Amino acid sequence: MVYYARWKIILVLCVVVLSALYAAPNLIPQDKLDKWAQGLPSWMPLHKISLGLDLQGGSHLLLGVEVKAxxxxxxxxxxxxxxxxxxxxxxxxxxxxxxxxxxxxxxxxxxxxxxxxxxxxxxxxxxxxxxxxxxxxxxxxxxxxKDRATSAVAQSIEIIRRRIDESGTREPLIQQQGIDRVLVQLPGVGNPEHIKRLLGQTAKLGFHLVNETANPRGGSVPAGFRVMPAAPNNLKGPPLYVVSRRPVVSGDTLTDAQPSFDQQSGRPVVNFKFDSIGARRFGDVTRDNIGHQLAIVLDDKVVSAPVIQSAITGGSGVISGSFSVQEANDLALLLRAGALPAPLTVLEERTVGPGLGADSIAAGEIASGIGLAVVVVFMVLSYGRFGVYANIALVANIVMLLAALSLLGATLTLPGIAGIVLTMGMAVDANVLIFERIREEYKGGRGVVGSIDAGFNRAIGTITDSNLTTLIAAALLYGLGSGSVRGFAVTLAIGILTSMFSAIMITRLVIVFWVRSARPKIINL
CATH class of the missing domain: 3.30.1240.20 (Eukaryotic phosphomannomutase, cap domain)
Incomplete structure (x- = not known):
């Protein structure tokens, strides 16, 4: 009788059940899923496959990093x-x-x-x-x-990611293009103006001493000082300030920034906190300059220049000005994410409508449905009962693939759908090799059990070799490609692994159950 170890049976059943659980959220509307997810741990099966820019629409931005700055x-x-x-x-x-x-x-x-x-x-x-x-x-x-350009672009990518992720955008694609360009794709964002405003600010914060005796319009500025304009939301102060060239405390030492409201005026403000080094510097500066102005400078513009009343040793402070609530929220976000090393300029901007994405999804669904139907019919007509078993394994393979993509938080693009369709054909390819080998062994005079055992055992080497070469190609596509090419490679690689598992483990398990229960005398292949 065909032998199948108990631990293998348990493994197959556990994998199939868990895959079904992790793939199930893709069938549930997002609002209901969010409601159910409240209070549940993060490892629960609550993740869905995110759709890429080409499937749900969104915005495409190509940014230039001004390395010369x-x-x-x-x-x-x-x-x-x-x-x-x-x-x-x-x-x-x-x-x-x-x-x-x-x-x-x-x-x-x-x-x-x-x-x-x-x-x-x-x-x-x-x-x-x-x-x-x-x-x-x-x-x-x-x-x-070149080293500074590479470092500036890498740092810009990280800060862009922090700003966009905190703004609520799901699954943004952010990657380097060329020496000094960054590609940003924002699925689901139809109007990127707010994102462009966030990315357009360098958010370089500094605290500078003010030279209160120098005339900013006089043309002669003392050594070590320079003239800076007031920010648009600085309505109380003069239009120009003479401030120290170097900040006495840098914004790099900030650890947190949160929007709040001033208790006296009720206007939006931003509360900030320093790390231990920044807190010590800020305390020393305020203690040594009581009665003098300290300018809060953001991107070379003076937001405010309050007079220091006493030493501030708590490591925290407040940025006030004529902010709206949205401006205070954005400023706090920018300060939390950190300053860009260089200004960014928008070189290219495109918007993909959700209608085009819906058409792509519909086309992908039709292609997947036709592909699945053709494969199912072909397997049944070619291999009869064994073809039905292969189709059961194919369905399990698709469920495992969807579960893996959901668990990884992958973003599905149109090439990713192509990878799924390709995986369907590859999933039954291994079964075809096994069934043909069983047919050859049976025609050669072996019995039912011997033919099935020999078919599986002798086909595994060929299946492994053929899938391994495809897996190497997928790895190269992922390593050398970018964007949608990588998405296709990920989908293809996961499909290869799940198809091998379904063909070798699931199909064999179903056939073993049939042999043990029906005890057939012949094989109709």
Missing amino acids: VVNEYLDGVADSARSDLRKADIGYSNLATKDGVLSFDVRDEAQAAAARDAVASIDQNLVVTLDGATVSAQLSEKAY
């Missing part, structure tokens, strides 16, 4: 070091400025030009410093520029 900011720091070093070396200079990724200045005494060049070159080994007469120029080396 990162380089210019770095060179501004080099310029501050250069000022200090040149003063120590008693080298006179003029026209020190950063523009388009190049730091340059003129040396008053040309005899000191070489010494000035060496002083700048010693600041950072990644600088390429050249001398043209009395003009010294410095810029990043090609390798250092």
Whole structure:
């Protein structure tokens, strides 16, 4: 009699039952599923397969990362070091400025030009410093520029993901394209204006001391200070401020930011908290500058500049201004997510309507239905009873595939549907190999049990080899591809694994039950 270990029977039954449970939420409306999910643990089968941009519609944004802004900011720091070093070396200079990724200045005494060049070159080994007469120029080396560009894009992707995820968008696709571009796809978002506003702000926060005696319109700004405009929601202060070039406390030390309301005025404000380092710096600055203004600067604009009344040692503070509720919520979100290393510009924008997505789903359903029907009919006509057993395994395979995609939180795209349709054909391909082998063994004179055992045992090697090569191709598609290609690769790889399990384990289990219960004398194949 065909032997099938008890632990294998238990394994197959457990896998099929759990797959049915985890695939079932895809048949339940989302509002009911959300209602049932309240209070239940996260491991419960409550996840559905998310639909991609091409299936439910949404927005497509191609963003450019302004890497030159990162380089210019770095060179501004080099310029501050250069000022200090040149003063120590008693080298006179003029026209020190950063523009388009190049730091340059003129040396008053040309005899000191070489010494000035060496002083700048010693600041950072990644600088390429050249001398043209009395003009010294410095810029990043090609390798250092590429490294900073790569780092800026990677950091931008992470911060974009935080901002979009916190805004409630489900399953966004965010990936790098080229050297300095980021692709963002937002399924289900028909109007991306709010998302564009969130991504359009660098959200670089800093606290700067205000020079209250300098005239911002006078044209002469003290060394170490610069003129900054007031933010649009700063209605109480002057239009221009003279603030320190470097922030006394950086927004990088923030740990949290939440919208709230001012108890006296009732206006929306943003409460923020520092980490231990930021709290210590903030306490020192406020203690040493009581009676002076401290400007809260966001993206080079002064949001407010309150007068420090006393030392603030609790590590927290409030940003106030003429905010609306939405503006306060957005600002808190931006500060929690962190500052972008460089500004982003929208290079391309497209909107996919939900009608087009519905057409794609309908076409996918028709293709899947036709494919399933053709496979079912073919297997029954070709292999009779065994074809029915193969179709049972095929249905179990589809359920396991849907359960795996739901459990992984995968996003289904149109190529993913193509992968499911392809999996249907591949799922019965292994059964075809087994049944043909059983037919050959039976025609060769073996009995019913011997033919079935030999058919399964001798076909496993061929099945494994054929599926392994396809699995390697899926892995390469996933590793080298992007976007929808990766979705197809994931669906295909999961389908390969589930089809092998269904053909080798489920089909054999059903045939074993038939042999043990009916004890057939012949095989009609």
